[in-house]
Amino acid sequence: QxxxxxxxxxxxxxxxxxxxxxxxxxxxxxxxxxxxxxxxxxxxxxxxxxxxxxxxxxxxxxxxxxxxAPPGTSACGSYFCRSDVEYCRIVEDPHVELFRMPTQRSCKEIPSSCAAEPSCDCVIQAASAPGKGGCSSAPACARDASGSFAVECTGDLY
Known part of the structure; x- marks a missing residue:
């Protein structure tokens, strides 16, 4: 144990x-x-x-x-996303401090439709799809020097 x-x-x-x-x-x-x-x-x-x-x-x-971070990955909270096929989704809880859940970070697959030419616009579109991204606000995307994507938004984590 x-x-x-x-x-x-x-x-x-x-x-x-x-x-x-x-x-x-x-x-x-x-x-x-x-x-x-x-x-x-x-x-x-x-x-x-x-x-x-x-x-x-x-x-x-x-x-x-x-x-x-191992080669070919990017840090995403506790996880390491595979830079070539995953992005880091960061969802913040919009509730007031007393009821706020910890921020959720997870690796999500970059859609195959984005594979040919990955961009923030394409990844945001995937993260914004109903039931897919967990976002209740418009997501913001960043791409670092290594080409890794991170999408951040707010969403109800309860």
Whole structure:
């Protein structure tokens, strides 16, 4: 067993004050795990969240692995998106501080329609599709020097 904390918490109460984590069994196998690399609370990069759990480590905020993004990836909170086929979706909760959920960061697939010539306009169009992006506001897109995309918006996270 190991103690699991919400992503980015690492047992320090940073995301959910007073959170002491939950005891869980370590996975026996990660054969069917989603292949999205993650930053763990021990400062190491794991092939996926399941492998971090097998090692008995919770998912970090990404700060623990600062500068450790594997080649061909870009940091997206606790995750590393594959720069050539994924973008980082960042959804902020619009509620007042007392009821605000932590910001959600996740890797989303760049649509095949954007593959030939990826651009912020194309990625925003995909993120804005009803039921697809989780955004309730118009998304903003940024593209860094390495060509990685990040789309940020607000959305109801409850």
């Amino acid at each position: 190991y103690c699991v904390y919400p992503p980015g918490d690492c047992g320090e109460g940073g995301v959910v004050p007073g959170n002491y984590g939950v005891c869980q069994q370590r996975p026996a196998s990660c054969d069917t795990a989603t292949p999205t690399q993650v930053c763990a609370c021990d400062g190491r990069v794991y092939p996926n969240a399941c492998e971090a759990a097998r090692a008995g480590v919770s998912i970090g905020s990404g700060e623990e692995c600062a500068g450790a």
